[in-house]
Amino acid sequence: MPGELTDIIALSLRVTGLALLISSLIGIPLGALAGLRRFIGRRLLMLILYTGMGFPPVVVGLFVYLLLSRNGWLSGLPTEFLPSLFTPAAMVFAQTILSLPLVAGLTAAAVMAVDPNLRLQVRALGASQVQAAWTILGEARAGVLVAVIAGFGSIISEVGAVMMVGGNIAGHTRVLTTAIVLETSKGNFDLALALGGVLLGLSFLANFALLTLQGKTLDP
Amino acid sequence: MTALYQLTDLAQEYDGRRVLDLPALEIQPGELLAVLGPSGAGKSTLLRLLNFLETPTRGNIAFDGQTYTASQPPPLAVRRRITTVFQRPALLNRSVAENIAYGLGLRGVPNPHEQITALLERVGLDELADAPARTLSGGEAQRVALARALALRPDVLLLDEPTANLDPYNVNLIEEIIQQHRAATQATAVLVTHNVFQARRLADRVALLLNGQLVEIAPRQQFFDHPTDPRTRAFIQGEMVY
Numbered sequence: 001m002p003g004e005l006t007d008i009i010a011l012s013l014r015v016t017g018l019a020l021l022i023s024s025l026i027g028i029p030l031g032a033l034a035g036l037r038r039f040i041g042r043r044l045l046m047l048i049l050y051t052g053m054g055f056p057p058v059v060v061g062l063f064v065y066l067l068l069s070r071n072g073w074l075s076g077l078p079t080e081f082l083p084s085l086f087t088p089a090a091m092v093f094a095q096t097i098l099s100l101p102l103v104a105g106l107t108a109a110a111v112m113a114v115d116p117n118l119r120l121q122v123r124a125l126g127a128s129q130v131q132a133a134w135t136i137l138g139e140a141r142a143g144v145l146v147a148v149i150a151g152f153g154s155i156i157s158e159v160g161a162v163m164m165v166g167g168n169i170a171g172h173t174r175v176l177t178t179a180i181v182l183e184t185s186k187g188n189f190d191l192a193l194a195l196g197g198v199l200l201g202l203s204f205l206a207n208f209a210l211l212t213l214q215g216k217t218l219d220p
Numbered sequence: 221m222t223a224l225y226q227l228t229d230l231a232q233e234y235d236g237r238r239v240l241d242l243p244a245l246e247i248q249p250g251e252l253l254a255v256l257g258p259s260g261a262g263k264s265t266l267l268r269l270l271n272f273l274e275t276p277t278r279g280n281i282a283f284d285g286q287t288y289t290a291s292q293p294p295p296l297a298v299r300r301r302i303t304t305v306f307q308r309p310a311l312l313n314r315s316v317a318e319n320i321a322y323g324l325g326l327r328g329v330p331n332p333h334e335q336i337t338a339l340l341e342r343v344g345l346d347e348l349a350d351a352p353a354r355t356l357s358g359g360e361a362q363r364v365a366l367a368r369a370l371a372l373r374p375d376v377l378l379l380d381e382p383t384a385n386l387d388p389y390n391v392n393l394i395e396e397i398i399q400q401h402r403a404a405t406q407a408t409a410v411l412v413t414h415n416v417f418q419a420r421r422l423a424d425r426v427a428l429l430l431n432g433q434l435v436e437i438a439p440r441q442q443f444f445d446h447p448t449d450p451r452t453r454a455f456i457q458g459e460m461v462y
């Protein structure tokens with residue numbers, strides 16, 4: 001299945017990459033907001049984020065399934081803007097929900113760890129709200145990078161959600177993790193192991209890329 | 221002459237504890253007001269309020285003819301006329317030169333390279349321009365923080381113990397820089413210091429803050445030679461001994 005295998009790898013990377021991109025674009029600003037500003041509902045937001053970090057993928061999968069299915073929670077409402085079940089878009093949707101709390105929660109924790117004295121100094125030097133948030137995110141960059149890596153780790157190896165909302169359809173929504181489950185259940189352990197190796201290798205490469213992208217950030 | 225700052229009925233409380241209580245205080249444009257007082261008197265709190273970094277529990281601050289309150293904070297453009305050099309220097313995890321350029325960058329000033337080089341030379345740190353700020357000694361960091369503030373040419377310069385970690389040579393250097401800067405820019409300055417001699421050397425007026433209250437405020441000569449409050453006398457003498 002070499003042709004099929006490259007399709008599976010490509011889809012895994014596309015789904016997880018897109019979900020990570022979306023959850024970073026939303027989660028990093030959201031985390032900065034939760035970490036830096038005082039507003040009503042901030043504690044509740046943090047609670048939701050921290051709880052969301054430990055969401056079991058199958059439960060998220062179930063929620064998204066019910067949300068997206070035709071007879072589900074949103075039936076009767078205009079749902080054009082939501083993806084259909086058993087499509088890669090539905091998988092991206094579920095994985096975004098899975099990784100968002102990690103990215104946002106760890107970003108919030110990282111910016112909160114920045115010296116409050118420095119936060120004050122930045123404002124004293126004339127930073128606007130947005131400039132101050134941007135500067136503090138820069139100071140917390142090592143922690144923000146960890147947030148993104150944790151978000152990636154939580155979804156690249158996740159099987160429950162993509163299985164439920166994607167359906168593991170060959171050539172359409174099959175990704176590495178669902179393929180591993182399938183091959184294992186069929187008794188094709190060698191193939192399952194090989195797929196597992198590919199998954200590990202991809203994860204390693206992606207993390208390596210993220211780290212080098214940030215260059216000297218993690219130097220002491 | 222109208223005052224640059226007019227503080228009215230100003231109070232600041234933290235967790236219900238009043239740390240600053242100023243029925244009235246005026247700061248004149250162009251003057252250097254030295255604020256003396258023991259640890260915990262509320263000196264740094266006063267500077268944070270003057271820089272509009274926190275809102276007072278009670279009262280209001282008029283700056284340059286405009287009154288600001290908790291519900292009506294000053295716009296960014298007004299805040300940018302004021303800056304503080306903090307007691308504990310807070311530098312960004314960047315190079316020394318980038319730290320000094322930071323405030324200018326916020327204001328969209330392009331390429332302030334020459335200005336930064338000049339400032340670095342002025343504070344005696346030109347060789348450290350590219351050094352990461354986190355490797356600096358305490359005194360070096362303090363000088364970078366001062367240079368970073370001066371780069372902005374603020375109308376109001378708030379200095380919180382700017383020479384606390386420095387040796388006599390650098391204390392002298394910093395005092396000279398402050399004087400020169402004032403002469404060149406007509407900036408108003410509030411200098412918080414433990415050092416009575418420094419207040420004597422630099423101030424136009426001197427204030428003594430005790431337990432959040434203004435005990436005495438007077439022109440320098442009068443403050444040191446004819447203090448009206450016995451606590452002022454005691455404070456000056458106590459400091460003299462040490």
Ligand SMILES: Nc1ncnc2c1ncn2[C@@H]1O[C@H](COP(=O)(O)OP(=O)(O)OP(=O)(O)O)[C@@H](O)[C@H]1O
Binds near residue numbers: 259261262263265266
């Ligand atoms: N953010 C805060 N929350 C709670 N208490 C505070 C806060 N900031 C200052 N205080 C308290 O207010 C009082 C005055 O503090 P402040 O820093 O203004 O004193 P100071 O005169 O600058 O002292 P020092 O000479 O030691 O720097 C202190 O008792 C301090 O503990």
Ligand SMILES: [Mg+2]
Binds near residue numbers: 265307380
């Ligand atoms: Mg202080």
